Amino acid sequence: MKGLKLAFIMIGMVFLTGCWDYKEIQDRGYVLGIAIDKVPPLPKGFEPESEYLSERELEKMPLQQEKPTYAYTIQIPIVAHAKNQPVGAGGGGADKEGSWDLTIEGYSAMEANRQFSTRINYPPFYEHMQVIVISEIVAKEGVGKVLDFFLRDHEMRRRTRVFVTPGSAKKILDVEPRIDDYPATYLAQLPLNADKTSRILHKTDLGEMSQSIHGGIDFVLPRIIATKDEIKNAGSAVFKGDKMVGWLGELDTVYTKWIRDGVLGGVIVVPMPGKEKGVATLEIFKAKTKTRPKVEGGQIKMDIQVKATFSFAEETGDYGENILDENLIEALEKEAEKYLKENMEDTIRYVQKEFGADIFHFRLVLEQYDPKTWEEIGDQWEDIFPQIEPVITVEARIPQIGTTK
Numbered sequence: 001m002k003g004l005k006l007a008f009i010m011i012g013m014v015f016l017t018g019c020w021d022y023k024e025i026q027d028r029g030y031v032l033g034i035a036i037d038k039v040p041p042l043p044k045g046f047e048p049e050s051e052y053l054s055e056r057e058l059e060k061m062p063l064q065q066e067k068p069t070y071a072y073t074i075q076i077p078i079v080a081h082a083k084n085q086p087v088g089a090g091g092g093g094a095d096k097e098g099s100w101d102l103t104i105e106g107y108s109a110m111e112a113n114r115q116f117s118t119r120i121n122y123p124p125f126y127e128h129m130q131v132i133v134i135s136e137i138v139a140k141e142g143v144g145k146v147l148d149f150f151l152r153d154h155e156m157r158r159r160t161r162v163f164v165t166p167g168s169a170k171k172i173l174d175v176e177p178r179i180d181d182y183p184a185t186y187l188a189q190l191p192l193n194a195d196k197t198s199r200i201l202h203k204t205d206l207g208e209m210s211q212s213i214h215g216g217i218d219f220v221l222p223r224i225i226a227t228k229d230e231i232k233n234a235g236s237a238v239f240k241g242d243k244m245v246g247w248l249g250e251l252d253t254v255y256t257k258w259i260r261d262g263v264l265g266g267v268i269v270v271p272m273p274g275k276e277k278g279v280a281t282l283e284i285f286k287a288k289t290k291t292r293p294k295v296e297g298g299q300i301k302m303d304i305q306v307k308a309t310f311s312f313a314e315e316t317g318d319y320g321e322n323i324l325d326e327n328l329i330e331a332l333e334k335e336a337e338k339y340l341k342e343n344m345e346d347t348i349r350y351v352q353k354e355f356g357a358d359i360f361h362f363r364l365v366l367e368q369y370d371p372k373t374w375e376e377i378g379d380q381w382e383d384i385f386p387q388i389e390p391v392i393t394v395e396a397r398i399p400q401i402g403t404t405k
Contacts (some may be wrong), residue, residue, distance in 0.1 A: 029116075029124045032099070033131040033184030035073040035169035036138050036146050039105050068105040070138065070146060072112040073170045074124055075184050076100045098181045101173055109149035126155040130188035132162045132206065133169040133224070139237060139244035144213050151210050158207030161188050163224045164237040164244065175226050183231065187224065190233040195265035198254040198284070199234040202264065213242045217364065218357040220256065223247060240357040248351075255347040258340060259304060259360050261289035267313060270339045273331035280332055282310035282398065293366045294391065295373050300384065302362050306340060306394040329398050336396040344392050352386040362388055 077099050102119055106112035116124050138146060143162075150156045165172055173183050180186040194202035201222040212219040223235035234250045248256060257263050265284050272278040286309040294301040312332070351359060363381055367374045377384055 029076050029120055029122045031074045031124045031126050031129050032077055032182050033075045033129065033133065033173055033187070035075075035133045035135075035173050036109075037071040037073070037135045037169045038137045039068045039071050067107065069107045070109075070112075071103055071105050071170065072109060073101055073103040073173055074116065075173045075182065076102070076120070076124070077182055099173075099183075101170075103170065109146065110153075113149070126150075126153065127157065129157060129160050130184045132160055133172045133187075134162065134164050134221075135169040136164060136166045136237070136244065138169070139164050139221075139239075142242045143209075143239070143244075144242035147206070147210075150206060156206070158205060158210075160206045161191060161204050162206055162209055162221055163187065163204065163233070164221050165224050165226070166247075167225070172224060172226050172231065174228075175231055176229050177231075178229050187231050187233070190224075190231065191222065197234075198257050198263050198266035199250040201236050201253065201257075201262075203262065212239075216241070217361065218359050220248065220253075220359050238351070238355050238357050238359055240355060245355045245357055251343070252347045252350065255340075255343045256351075256359060258287065258289060258306060259291075259344055259348065261287075261291075263287035263289075268310070268336060268339060270332065270335040272315065273328065273335060279316050280312065280335070281314040281316065282332070282336055283313040285309040285311050291360075291362070291365050293362075293370045293373070295370060299389065300366070300373070300377075300387075301389045301391050302360075302365065304344070304390055304392045306344075306392070308336070308340070308394065308396050310336060310396060310398045312398055333396045333398055336398070337394040340394045340396070341392050345390055348388075348390045352388070356382065356386050358385050 078097065100120075102116055104112040104115050106115065113124060132147070132150065134143060134146070147162075150160070163172075172187065175183040175186070177183060177186040180189075191200055191202045191204060194200045201220060204222050209219065209221065211217075218241070219239050220236040221239065222233055223237055224231055224233050226232070234253070236248045236253045236256070237244050238246050238248055254266070263284060267281050267283050269279050269281050272280050286307075288307045290305045292303045292305075294303050312329075348360065351357060358381070362385065363374075367378075
């Protein structure tokens with residue numbers, strides 16, 4: 001018995017001591033982001049395509065099956081060229097490219113991933129990947145098949161953020177940020193501002209998207225557009241199943257977050273009561289939405305109750321009202337309630353009519369709170385959802401008015 005214990009101890013010393021599977025950091029190709037476009041990919045930057053013909057030849061590869069359908073672009077940092085160098089690291093590379101973007105045309109993401117090894121002397125490493133950017137054309141054909149590799153591979157992080165862009169996904173990775181080294185890290189941090197504005201979707205990761213697809217749940221992903229040195233994250237792409245069916249504007253995205261109890265912060269702007277001109281900007285302090293189903297005479301309704309607390313942030317226009325007046329505060333609360341109720345109703349009707357996609361997750365509410373009704377009508381939900389009537393009540397409070405003189 002003692003001999004057996006000694007044998008286990010000796011084996012443990014071999015396998016549990018030290019980093020037996022370590023790999024030097026300089027021997028890894030850390031992928032920060034990946035862009036997925038339709039073939040052919042656009043050349044890097046905004047220069048004429050003819051300047052990149054030689055590079056485009058490198059992007060092609062003979063396939064074992066099918067024809068090239070997608071262009072996969074990975075972004076690998078060149079740390080030595082980073083603008084933000086540690087103290088004492090010397091110089092930096094303000095005049096040099098901070099990352100290496102490689103593109104491969106292919107039909108399979110896995111095959112393309114392996115073919116990157118023909119152009120880079122160490123294999124791509126995805127455990128630190130920040131973002132996946134998908135072009136609108138690819139999204140409308142279905143994201144399930146193009147992201148299957150990323151959902152299966154053990155290196156992929158389920159928290160990787162996914163974005164959709166109306167144009168070329170590759171051009172998002174071409175952006176040269178003014179105050180950051182890499183477009184991928186710059187883009188990954190934008191959703192963190194969701195507590196400042198509700199125009200940003202913050203729940204956008206690969207894992208949640210996968211759950212929606214496999215659960216047959218409609219969903220939204222954030223919309224991004226870019227200039228040469230700036231990316232804007234506002235608005236959303238609407239998905240029915242795994243296929244994109246259209247865009248939601250920035251304001252409709254705001255009201256969608258209110259409906260889905262997803263508001264972290266931001267502002268709403270309402271008319272100043274009793275004035276022809278002038279508006280009041282109310283900062284969102286707290287927001288809570290509760291949705292429950294109501295089934296009456298065969299008609300399914302959604303009872304949506306919103307409770308919100310605001311602070312009076314700014315008055316613009318005909319200045320001079322006594323903001324300490326309780327009647328004025330009460331009138332502003334009524335304006336906020338009316339504003340939210342009307343716009344939430346309009347957004348629901350628009351999505352029902354235009355897309356027929358249950359991005360508000362009314363189906364999940366019905367399944368949870370009235371499973372009997374769901375069992376009866378579940379297979380007809382696609383026809384029933386556009387007829388759902390929202391019953392919205394909003395309770396707004398403005399206890400904070402700021403400091404005034």
